[in-house]
Amino acid sequence: MHSSTAPTTPSHMRAAEIGRFGTAQDVFEVAENAPVPAPGHGEVLVRQRATSVNPIDCRRRGGYGHKLMKLRGIAGFPLTLGNDVSGDVVAVGPGVTGVRVGEAVFGAKEPSRQGTYAEYCVVKADQVIRKPDALSYAEAAALPYAFLSAWAALRAAGFRPETAAGKRVFLQGGSGGTGVVTLQVCKALGAHVATTAGPAGVDLCRELGADEVINYRTQDFSRQLNDFDFAICLADQAEEAKMLSILRGGPGAGYGTLVHPLMPLVDQKGLFRGGVQAAATLMSRRLAQARRRRGYGWALFKPDRAALEMLARLTGEGRVKAVIDQTYPLSDIADAQDYVERGRAKGKVVVAIG
Ligand SMILES: NC(=O)c1ccc[n+]([C@@H]2O[C@H](COP(=O)([O-])OP(=O)(O)OC[C@H]3O[C@@H](n4cnc5c(N)ncnc54)[C@H](OP(=O)(O)O)[C@@H]3O)[C@@H](O)[C@H]2O)c1
Structure with a gap:
């Protein structure tokens, strides 16, 4: 079983982390030296170009769902929130077939401690698919979760x-x-x-x-x-x-x-x-x-590859488009969460990672 990695993948990255629960302005820190995770069996490492804020991220930042997260073994700090994946595969772990280094992908990962508000994230290979050319990275980040x-x-x-x-x-x-x-x-x-x-x-x-x-x-x-x-x-x-x-x-x-x-x-x-x-x-x-x-x-969010493929097909055909209300840089993640938390968004709030 082979793994492969792009030669330029660094060992450290920028990631928006929280070290405790609280308000967005109080608890977010954009770390410059967070370790880049390594993809395990069946996983890929994605260089994130964009992600998006979902209301659940704001609630988790405030402590919501903590008991369930603990039960699932994914509680603890530092915590990087975020579920929407949109970027380029830079490494594949052992046992991965069908996804290649260099491929642009999108999808949504399950809640974890290493979420998508970061330059790199690890995701199960079957939870991402090829990003349709018709979608920009920002648009692709606005859709899956x-x-x-x-x-x-x-x-x-x-x-x-x-x-x-x-x-x-x-x-x-x-x-x-x-x-x-x-x-x-x-x-x-x-x-x-x-x-x-x-x-x-x-x-x-x-x-x-x-x-x-x-x-x-x-x-x-x-x-x-x-x-x-x-x-x-x-x-x-x-x-x-x-x-x-x-x-x-x-x-x-x-x-x-x-x-x-x-x-x-x-x-x-x-x-x-x-x-x-x-x-x-x-x-x-x-x-x-x-x-x-x-x-x-x-219902709760559930990875669903068939549904993700249907979404990709409909966006590729131009029948479904992303609606982006606001875009924030990763450094302004606290403002992005405040905007979503007000509950008035028209479409999605995207975070550009660059
Ligand atoms: N269970 C799960 O796994 C899961 C997953 C995703 C989302 N959710 C939940 O699903 C809800 C929707 O998520 P979202 O991402 O769509 O939220 P969102 O983007 O924050 O939705 C905001 C929009 O909802 C409209 N709105 C608010 N109250 C309304 C009402 N009574 N009738 C009609 N429209 C209303 C607002 O319009 P105005 O500004 O004009 O009021 C605004 O445009 C959230 O509560 C979220 O937490 C749950």
Whole structure:
């Protein structure tokens, strides 16, 4: 089993790290001398050109999910956050086939202590694929984590790409980082898409192809929409009952959400009590929907190579584009997180690594 490395790979790099939990302005340090990790079996080392900020990064920086991370053996400091990979492969570990040194790739890695807010990151080879030429590194960094997360929610609701044509999909929060890409993918697969956005996001959602856009600040979507196959929560779980009210009866209809009480319950009540309460809540809500023969699911980001390949194909064909609200240099990572944490982004916040 061979590994290979580009001859110019240095041993140290710049990386945005935190040494404790706290506010972005208090805890971020851009280290100049962080060690460059070495790819293990089945992994590649990527020279990062860009990454993006996801709301989960801001929450983890504040300590959210710490108990689950500890259970998974990935707690501790210094911690480099970030999940979106976009750059060039500079080394491959033993056992890697199908990815070559020098190849431009993109994808999203699972939570770890060595995230993507850094000049170099290690990622499992099967979690990245070739970056379409049509996408810049910044654009490629804006898509994978947000899309794969929302895709997990669509799948949890029962949505399938092969039967998507003609399906009626409601996306709550079409203007956010997850919404902008999910809306376009659903349209490209032939679905009818309705979405909600605040006043500053309405035109954007229309430009991206949404069939119906409702300003959630002035109108109640549940009074205007009905008979939907799928409702996907990408913003506010307090509107769950309204989203369920616009669904048709099953089978084949369903609700999926990215915003749910699993991690908050575990953080507040501990792994056992929080986990049991979350499981009981999920089970009772599932049963309530099963009585109407509808799907119901809570979703978490999940690597999904087939979905990533579909995303690459649709971007390569020009049917899905990245929507970038702001771009910050790595040195301004604290400002980038503050912007995302305010919850008003229209599309994604990208971090240029250079
Ligand atoms: N479970 C997971 O694994 C997972 C993974 C990814 C994301 N998430 C969660 O999913 C949510 C969405 O992520 P994101 O990256 O899309 O966030 P984001 O980029 O911060 O979303 C911000 C957008 O949401 C809109 N918005 C806020 N409240 C809304 C509402 N009630 N109805 C419609 N639109 C609303 C805002 O519009 P205005 O400014 O006009 O209000 C803004 O454009 C976050 O809570 C995130 O933590 C979870």
